[in-house]
Amino acid sequence: MEKYNPKKIEKKWQKKWEETGVFASLDKSKKPKYYLLVEFPYPSGDGLHVGHCRSYVALDILARKKRMQGFNVLFPMGWDAFGLPTENYAIKTRTHPAIVTRKNTANFKRQQKDLGLSFDWNREINTTDPSYYKWTQWIFIQLFKKGLAYKAKMSINWCPSCKIGLANEEVVDGKCERCGKKAGRKEKEQWLLRITKYADRLIHDLDKVDYPERVKVSQKEWIGRSQGTEIKFPVPVFTPFRDLSLTGFTTRADTLFGCTYLVLAPEHALIEKLKRKISNYKQVKDYVEKSKKKAEKERISEDKEKTGIEIKGIKATNPVNNRKIPIFVADYVLMHYGTGAIMAVPAHDQRDFDFAKRYNLPIIEVIKPKDSKYDPSKQAYEGEGILINSGRFTGIKSEQAKERITEWLNAKGFAKKAVHYKLRDWIFSRQRYWGEPIPMIKCEKCGWQPVLEQDLPIKLPEVKNYKPTEKGQSPLAKVEKWVNAECPKCKGPGQRETDVMPNWAGSNWYYLRYCDPINDKKLADPKKLEHWMPVDWYNGGMEHTTLHLLYSRFIYKFLRDIKAVPRSIGSEPYKKRTSHGMILGQGGIKMSKSKGNVISPEKVVKEHGADTMRVYEMFIGPFEQMILWDTKGVKGVRRFLEKVWKFQEKLGDGKELKQLVHKTIKKVTEDIELLKFNTAISSLMILANKMEQQKEISLIHYSLFLILLSPFAPHITEELWERAGFKGLCCEQKWPRYDSKLIKEKKIILVVQINGKVRDKIEVDADISEKEAEKAVLLRDRVLKYTEGKKIKKTIFISGKLINFVL
């Protein structure tokens, strides 16, 4: 017998699969469709990571099994190739990012093929391909036409080192996520997408999908819907602002009688508006300027000590009791949430309490705490309760008071119900090179105009230098020829937008393109979308479960609203979402180049073969859990495959294993569906161990075993299939069904307990009755030892499992 040589046989079968086209998905088929999606990678220069493999192999196993079960499976792959690392590399090496991308994707693809992944390569897509980003740009134009894309001047997080605007989520601990340098703020014109318009639908439709609970929770929290009241506080000043007022948002209208001052965010417009009325304007302005310089995250996360300053010369009126209250400005109030102004109730809000203590402001209790231990001089009572000191509302419960105070003020024109979200509109422009150009032209007469759809794609022009300009503009700004363009409306002179889209843009809708990857007329043919969508199962990293999922759900809903996607395919793009756990390096630390503990999948494949790599990654631990890479464990899996390899020498008759084979069919079939690959493999190992002990293995059991193992280890099974003389390809066989009659045990081991402790075990017929069992058991020495001279009070008999005597 030849030795098991993965290198040789793996190449052979990969070629064979490619030649026969067994993994191609059909746009028309009588078989039921099944769409399996893995997050497409950013093709970095480092090549495939073990984490990528975990996701790909897992869904590859599902894809292979589903095909064998008679489904028409769509399992595609592509490249999310726009992005900063490629661009930074291009700056450093003066190579065109497109060349870097081509090199990297080729490398990724080769490594994926080496793993024997059953992707349908006819549907490969690349977000940097103009024929793809044509449609990314087209989507942007539709958003603009519906008023969902707009340009606004705003203060953004700014990394002075990368010279790039940063989304809030790209600032970690006040530092740029990419380079780790301190981030600041800068006023910039930015394109924004009005995702907030979809906030309620994005929450509501979570009920329709099968996502892990934690993912749903984090999406809801990210959107952060809260219902409350907007309250108008008159600010009496003399002309020219006769009816001036400040609006604050609160979820606790019941505490309004305890409001002793108002606080404005530093950016609040009222400050400039009332400049002349403010007696200490210079000091106020100083404070405002200081807080504007801090990066947003820094401002928020800075020690809990609250700073602020009173705006002197003006006062507000609390509409519930007409009291005059002072107005402060403080940076613990955020301009972008609610109305940028709050009513401070120090007795019932810890933040207001801290601030009031520091600036000696009055604290009025208006809710009677339920907890008697609570000390009002030390902290705020934030719970609900019965109202006190609240005029006509004294004595009623918080819950009712919220409603009634709102209604009462509403009647007088001082309040209305309102909903606010933590979610903010999505900043959609980056001042860089390697992204989709935003297809907009600014005309002095007509303002911002989208380019004509027939002119798409707007291709990225060639530039000499990929660095952003000193002013923080995209390098595209330097390409005069490209920038100057005629206004699509009036044909007068205009200038192109030089910002590009963020990385998210291409990944928002890529799963739609797989359904119809080379369509030039539409982003995808509705018929094909109707055939394939929705995605039945989507797997990817935990780190993408809030932003990417939320963004792409938003874009999907929008495309469906404008009928670019047929309504019939449902309101959600992904039916089911799972996330694989991260793989940590030796010692339980994250794999990183600097720690030197990175495991390269390519090396493992070279050393042990793709099948070992695949089975090991699935066997190592529960799929959705974080796991540790253990080089020694890889050997164990290789050993298992070597064992399987040797079976070819003893094919023959043997009948004994029929029951175990059927049990294994059941276990493997069910476990794959539940992503319990580790236990599925363990049951295959148990069967293999038993087979090894047999003198001869029957051909029928052998073929069933190979089929069950084939999704996990497709190459070796294919080779053994051929060597055994079986017909066709192993990966095209029908997935076996088990015989439930066969699985039932005839004899079982009955556990005998006395007072709940195991004292004996006895082999009996599986369907033994309580009386028979009692009879059989009570005569045994080991049992007599405990029961002698004692009375049996009670007998518990669980059929097929145990008998317990209580003495």
Place this chain on the structure above:
RNA sequence: GCCGAGGUGGUGAAAUUGGCAAACACGUACGGUUCAGAGCCGUAUACCUUACGGUUUGUGGGUUCAAAUCCCACCCUCGGCACCA
């Protein structure tokens, strides 16, 4: 602080409608094969005990004939969010 997940041998882990705790694998020890090693095969391997037996699923309590699994309180680890009014 809030939300979520989790805590089981030397290690990764298995067992969840309550019913034999530690399947499968790694590691280790001993034995076999070998001139020798690697490899492979076999046996053992939660802990205490020579044994009989006893103890054990983060800690403490509860429910039950029976708890890793259910309930209560607490401790710890990991992940996410974090001045959102």
